[in-house]
Amino acid sequence: xxxxxxxxxxxxxxxxxxxxxxxxxxxxxxxxxxxxxxxxxxxxxxxxxxxxxxxxxxxxxxxxxxxxxxxxxxxxxxxxxxxxxxxxxxxxxxxxxxxxxxxxxxxxxxxxxxxxxxxxxxxxxxxxxxxxxxxxxxxxxxxxxxxxxxxxxxxxxxxxxxxxxxxxxxxxxxxxxxxxxxxxxxxxxxxxxxxxxxxxxxxxxxxxxxxxxxxxxxxxxxxxxxxxxxxxxxxxxxxxxxxxxxxxxxxxxxxxxxxxxxxxxxxxxxxxxxxxxxxxxxxxxxxxxxxxxxxxxxxxxxxxxxxxxxxxxxxxxxxxxxxxxxxxxxxxxxxxxxxxxxxxxxxxxxxxxxxxxxxxxxxxxxxxxxxxxxxxxxxxxxxxxxxxxxxxxxxxxxxxxxxxxxxxxxxxxxxxxxxxxxxxxxxxxxxxxxxxxxxxxxxxxxxxxxxxxxxxxxxxxxxxxx
Amino acid sequence: xxxxxxxxxxxxxxxxxxxxxxxxxxxxxxxxxxxxxxxxxxxxxxxxxxxxxxxxxxxxxxxxxxxxxxxxxxxxxxxxxxxxxxxxxxxxxxxxx
Numbered sequence: 336x337x338x339x340x341x342x343x344x345x346x347x348x349x350x351x352x353x354x355x356x357x358x359x360x361x362x363x364x365x366x367x368x369x370x371x372x373x374x375x376x377x378x379x380x381x382x383x384x385x386x387x388x389x390x391x392x393x394x395x396x397x398x399x400x401x402x403x404x405x406x407x408x409x410x411x412x413x414x415x416x417x418x419x420x421x422x423x424x425x426x427x428x429x430x431x432x433x434x435x436x437x438x439x440x441x442x443x444x445x446x447x448x449x450x451x452x453x454x455x456x457x458x459x460x461x462x463x464x465x466x467x468x469x470x471x472x473x474x475x476x477x478x479x480x481x482x483x484x485x486x487x488x489x490x491x492x493x494x495x496x497x498x499x500x501x502x503x504x505x506x507x508x509x510x511x512x513x514x515x516x517x518x519x520x521x522x523x524x525x526x527x528x529x530x531x532x533x534x535x536x537x538x539x540x541x542x543x544x545x546x547x548x549x550x551x552x553x554x555x556x557x558x559x560x561x562x563x564x565x566x567x568x569x570x571x572x573x574x575x576x577x578x579x580x581x582x583x584x585x586x587x588x589x590x591x592x593x594x595x596x597x598x599x600x601x602x603x604x605x606x607x608x609x610x611x612x613x614x615x616x617x618x619x620x621x622x623x624x625x626x627x628x629x630x631x632x633x634x635x636x637x638x639x640x641x642x643x644x645x646x647x648x649x650x651x652x653x654x655x656x657x658x659x660x661x662x663x664x665x666x667x668x669x670x671x672x673x674x675x676x677x678x679x680x681x682x683x684x685x686x687x688x689x690x691x692x693x694x695x696x697x698x699x700x701x702x703x704x705x706x707x708x709x710x711x712x713x714x715x716x717x718x719x720x721x722x723x724x725x726x727x728x729x730x731x732x733x734x735x736x737x738x739x740x741x742x743x744x745x746x747x748x749x750x751x752x753x754x755x756x757x758x759x760x761x762x763x764x765x766x767x768x769x770x771x772x773x774x775x776x777x778x779x780x781x782x783x784x785x786x787x788x789x790x791x792x793x794x795x796x797x798x799x800x801x
Numbered sequence: 802x803x804x805x806x807x808x809x810x811x812x813x814x815x816x817x818x819x820x821x822x823x824x825x826x827x828x829x830x831x832x833x834x835x836x837x838x839x840x841x842x843x844x845x846x847x848x849x850x851x852x853x854x855x856x857x858x859x860x861x862x863x864x865x866x867x868x869x870x871x872x873x874x875x876x877x878x879x880x881x882x883x884x885x886x887x888x889x890x891x892x893x894x895x896x897x898x
Contacts, residue, residue, distance in 0.1 A: 340874070340878075341870075341871055341874045341875050342875055342878060343871065343872075343875040343878070343879045343882070344871065345868065345871075346864075346867075346868075358879070358882065370867055371867065374867045374870050374871060394878075397878075398878065398881070399878075402878075402881070402882065402885065403885065405882060406882055406885035406886040407886070409882060409883070409886040409887075410886040410887060413886075413887070736818075736821055737821065737822065740818060740822075740865070740868050764824075766821065766822060766823070766824045766825035766826075767824075767825045
């Protein structure tokens with residue numbers, strides 16, 4: 336037996352193996368019983384021992400000689416914190432021309448008054464955005480349906496570009512639109528300012544129309560997507576899917592629809608418990624069904640890839656990037672510290688600033704817990720406010736009960752807003768958290784694929800990460 | 802059912818973490834009797850036999866014991882690692898004699 340020192344790591348069990356994950360997320364899969372031998376200092380000098388040393392799970396000296404490399408890799412995993420808030424969401428209006436059964440944003444009819452941002456609010460919000468030190472600023476226009484107000488969007492973009500003449504940041508623009516009302520004026524703004532379109536498509540016509548509460552929604556959305564692609568280029572249009580209860584029965588059909596329409600990826604997204612989507616759901620039952628839906632859709636995606644159709648599942652790609660590369664991701668829902676404030680701020684139509692998209696959705700049902708201030712406030716008074724300081728105590732999974740001892744925490748994130756909305760406690764209770772249940776199930780499923788079907792899936796996953 | 806745990810082997814923190822992790826599945830009532838702790842355990846919703854409850858509890862407890870050993874043994878190196886990763890590195894370079 337060799338004399339060695341333990342380095343920080345955690346472990347879990349997946350597919351009859353022990354999965355060890357070190358402090359910066361490197362993973363090692365070993366036979367059952369390995370952890371006990373490691374912890375009891377009963378390792379022999381064999382291949383497992385060498386793997387453990389090489390991958391920073393144990394060390395032959397009290398302070399490893401290459402601790403600097405170890406520290407650099409840990410720092411790289413938290414690189415997203417260096418730039419601070421990069422994503423700035425502008426909720427232009429709550430007015431909408433659809434009637435989605437799962438609407439998370441509490442959208443209102445096109446005729447509704449007093450739910451659209453003023454030009455003055457837009458200007459103040461843009462100025463506030465530039466107080467963030469981030470070298471890359473993304474302005475994301477959301478609603479309701481923001482394309483109903485092209486003049487306001489143009490004003491916001493042009494204000495940002497004017498300020499940027501002296502700020503010299505990299506500006507990116509995203510329009511979250513259902514593509515139903517993409518007018519020439521709106522497309523002209525997108526073309527002129529290189530605005531990327533993020534749209535929403537739920538699958539085949541029967542499913543999409545049922546979700547939207549309209550008979551012709553699918554037809555109009557697909558026509559809008561094709562039009563946007565012609566004007567802006569195919570790479571400038573991405574789509575998101577939301578899994579309604581009805582959609583749970585059609586995993587393969589949804590994937591096939593995305594492939595048929597020429598998309599090269601799909602984000603399999605569960606319903607969020609906000610807005611209209613929160614009404615009357617058995618969330619525990621939905622979560623279990625969503626996990627099965629996800630796996631079925633994912634197996635179909637793997638099948639397509641094996642058949643020569645390159646197609647990416649985006650949620651998995653984010654998790655796999657954390658698992659298989661030294662890099663962090665910019666995905667705000669799987670970050671620790673959480674994406675709220677550190678990565679995203681929301682400027683609502685009413686002139687108030689919120690910690691995240693989900694925070695403003697809570698506000699629409701009368702809960703202003705995560706309202707941080709107004710666009711007229713000083714930037715420092717918003718991001719260093721007592722409210723944010725309190726949130727900062729709850730936003731790192733390294734320091735949360737149930738997360739701090741979880742081997743999967745490097746691949747997951749903290750979400751005080753979701754904890755609050757589902758459990759009425761921003762700290763949250765992991766054993767009964769359905770978000771924890773869902774994320775764990777999907778991450779463990781991806782690990783099980785890497786353990787049991789490595790030769791088949793690894794080449795596919797590596798292509799996704801290129 | 803009652804599970805008895807030797808507190809000289811399993812710390813309070815270790816048992817607390819185990820009870821927390823299982824709190825969606827099991828109700829646990831803890832009583833300290835000298836060096837031993839009596840834990841009255843009953844399934845909340847899932848249908849588990851007493852043998853399954855005991856197996857689940859003890860496996861989880863042993864996992865937390867292993868984590869505790871790792872955390873204790875790596876406490877200092879973890880502190881150094883985080884300081885080196887996130888503090889202003891220049892301040893942590895060794896000073897010339």
